[in-house]
Amino acid sequence: MDNNSCGCNVCSTREDLPWEGRGTDLPIAGCRFTLYPMTDRYVDIILGSLEKTDTSYVWSETDALSTVYRGKLPYVADAVKALFVNAYRSGVHMALEGQFSKGCPGDIAGDSLLEKDGEAPNAKSAEGIHFPVKCKLALYPMGVGNYIDDIAKVWYMAQDRGLEPTTIHYATRISGDVHDVFDYLRDVCALMDESAVSHYILHFTVNCNSPTKE
Known part of the structure; x- marks a missing residue:
């Protein structure tokens, strides 16, 4: 499978697509997400969390709809987790919706930081804050025939880590x-890399x- 095709019929037959000729061999991971604090203080929480999170190891951009972090997977995952932890307020219902992605045939080689090495910059600042979270996720291994086997692997990974997958x-x-869940999301992406899945999306x-009673 080449960089400009995910293996689907559309990408294989169309030559007038807007991303035709794009794609990159660089190990760029990305996460686009939107934070939803359910409070009238949402502006202060969102902007304060963005400011407090160290994004020096990722390329970042925020617009009216969402924020994107791009770079090496460990640093992207570190920044996303730190942003959610930094936004946490006791008793405030909050959600973060996003997707990790790597290997998209429509990606570009720019807009990333790949020269960084060493410990993730938010690892120590966020480690002392703990609170329970719930998460729903859907993994999409693209262009592989045995995708259900990859999905099964990450389901059992959650089970082995005591995350009670349902x-x-x-x-x-x-x-x-919160740390266990975000570390799991990072490790799902890492497992796709190890499994040679060239293009994957993890929506979460x-x-x-949450005020919902169960």
């Missing part, structure tokens, strides 16, 4: 400490302090 319609649900929603 199959729900169109997604898997897990729950646990992380939620804390």
